[in-house]
Amino acid sequence: MRVNRIIADLQVTDIESAKDFYTDYLGLTTEEFNLGWVARYTSPETGANLQLVTQDATAPVAPVISVATDDVDAAYDQARARGYEIVHPLTTESWGVRRFFVRDPDGNVINVVAHRD
Incomplete structure (x- = not known):
């Protein structure tokens, strides 16, 4: 990622x-x-x-940061493979982004996002 x-x-x-x-x-x-x-x-x-x-409009919690990435699908797969807690599943949102929320080891919720072209 x-x-x-x-x-x-x-x-x-x-x-x-x-x-x-x-x-x-x-x-x-x-x-x-x-x-x-x-x-x-x-x-x-x-x-x-x-x-x-x-x-947040579709997630259960609001994130503390948003991390824009070039490949959100790969980031999602990597987070799951590492056993990180997924707070909001990989979703294509109506406002033009594809994203998921992951919890870091200290409990912070991170929005990992990619804008659709």
Whole structure:
């Protein structure tokens, strides 16, 4: 598995309420997307980004980070072969990603994801 990018997923109670802090104060001015329950904000100057998450739309828990990979199917097979706990099964989501959630040894939930071409 090759990791292309890691994005912090910060749990918030309300995206719109949190948005001003992260955009106006921290300067993450570009809203890459907003699905109502998850939104990504980026700094055009630095490329720094953050995803705000209220509650995942299809998974039982929200992840702490999202790891974008070039081959999510291989990553899933590798996680299962290593005996890691799969929290959310490998799924093709309606918003254009294929992903699964895996729990790390310390209990953190990681979203391993690939965007469909």
